[in-house]
Amino acid sequence: MKWNQVSVLTSSEAIDAISNIMMEAGANGVAIEDALDLENFKSDPYGELLDIETIDHIREGAEVTAYFPETIFLPEILPTIKHKIAELTSFGLDIGKNELSLSEVVESDWATAWKKYYHPVMISRYLTIVPDWQEYTPHSEDEHIITLDPGMAFGTGTHPTTRLTLQALEVVLRGGETVLDVGTGSGVLSIASKYLGAKEVYAYDLDEVAVQAAQENMALNPVAQDVHVAANNLLVGIDTQADVIVANILADIIIELVPDAYRNLKDTGSFIISGIIEDKVDIVLEAVYAAGFEVDQTFKQKDWFAFILNKKIEE
Numbered sequence: 001m002k003w004n005q006v007s008v009l010t011s012s013e014a015i016d017a018i019s020n021i022m023m024e025a026g027a028n029g030v031a032i033e034d035a036l037d038l039e040n041f042k043s044d045p046y047g048e049l050l051d052i053e054t055i056d057h058i059r060e061g062a063e064v065t066a067y068f069p070e071t072i073f074l075p076e077i078l079p080t081i082k083h084k085i086a087e088l089t090s091f092g093l094d095i096g097k098n099e100l101s102l103s104e105v106v107e108s109d110w111a112t113a114w115k116k117y118y119h120p121v122m123i124s125r126y127l128t129i130v131p132d133w134q135e136y137t138p139h140s141e142d143e144h145i146i147t148l149d150p151g152m153a154f155g156t157g158t159h160p161t162t163r164l165t166l167q168a169l170e171v172v173l174r175g176g177e178t179v180l181d182v183g184t185g186s187g188v189l190s191i192a193s194k195y196l197g198a199k200e201v202y203a204y205d206l207d208e209v210a211v212q213a214a215q216e217n218m219a220l221n222p223v224a225q226d227v228h229v230a231a232n233n234l235l236v237g238i239d240t241q242a243d244v245i246v247a248n249i250l251a252d253i254i255i256e257l258v259p260d261a262y263r264n265l266k267d268t269g270s271f272i273i274s275g276i277i278e279d280k281v282d283i284v285l286e287a288v289y290a291a292g293f294e295v296d297q298t299f300k301q302k303d304w305f306a307f308i309l310n311k312k313i314e315e
């Protein structure tokens with residue numbers, strides 16, 4: 001699997017803010033090199049192990065490197081990232097050189113580096129996502145704990161698109177439904193669906209790494225043991241009558257999915273779509289109206305939109 005690496009040369013004081021911006025934009029993790037730490041390291045007896053050449057460019061300040069799965073379309077999110085970093089100066093933060101560079105990397109040892117930035121996320125009164133390696137005590141009996149180790153798959157729960165989708169699932173699920181989770185990533189939406197009362201859940205992803213991560217996460221959550229996880233391209237070749245179809249994928253891929261979602265959805269069912277950046281709302285809505293859907297509810301967080309759609313049934 002390939003990853004897109006986005007690095008920003010900045011100042012030490014902007015590290016946390018820039019890391020947050022990257023995680024909110026969908027990074028699976030960030031790695032940080034801070035000249036202040038390196039100074040300490042160089043005076044460390046083991047400092048000789050460090051290849052000083054490689055850190056020459058961060059002799060001053062710091063470098064935040066974020067890793068995005070190749071399924072995230074960077075041209076769509078980079079303008080927002082740049083804008084948000086530039087905005088930090090208005091909060092009085094020194095953003096240093098603010099030089100941004102891109103490259104492609106292959107899966108490597110960064111895989112676990114991001115874990116220290118991943119903490120429990122309270123999605124709502126009913127759903128909290130807790131990293132597998134953290135202790136957490138629920139605040140009430142209503143609070144369901146989704147235990148996750150997303151590994152290299154998308155779906156830590158921290159991304160606005162995942163949050164919006166979870167909120168939409170809370171609205172439509174009443175208990176006893178059949179759910180199709182298209183582009184399951186870490187499996188977070190399937191696990192939440194089971195907690196919210198779904199009877200049968202089918203989770204699909206094109207990416208084998210995600211399929212494996214989702215299977216492992218089902219095993220971490222007893223409620224989701226019977227979720228059927230499989231590799232599949234969207235709903236191609238699937239023939240199920242579902243009460244709920246949920247897809248948190250890029251806008252252009254959602255448009256491809258729409259006809260098969262219509263075919264697999266009961267007349268009374270709900271189709272939840274998320275992952276839609278503001279600029280793409282119009283083309284997605286055009287495609288869903290053309291297929292025979294209407295919008296029931298709209299959800300928005302920052303620049304991201306999600307919709308609950310119903311079939312438009314003529315009286």
Ligand SMILES: C[S@@+](CC[C@H](N)C(=O)[O-])C[C@H]1O[C@@H](n2cnc3c(N)ncnc32)[C@H](O)[C@@H]1O
Pocket residue numbers: 071153154155156157161162165182183184185186187188189204205206207210232233234248249250253275
């Ligand atoms: C934005 S992530 C969403 C993950 C998770 N469902 C969530 O809400 O956090 C989108 C997922 O869709 C998967 N995906 C992309 N194209 C796909 C396709 N054609 N068929 C199935 N899955 C696909 C990606 O591998 C990725 O895991």
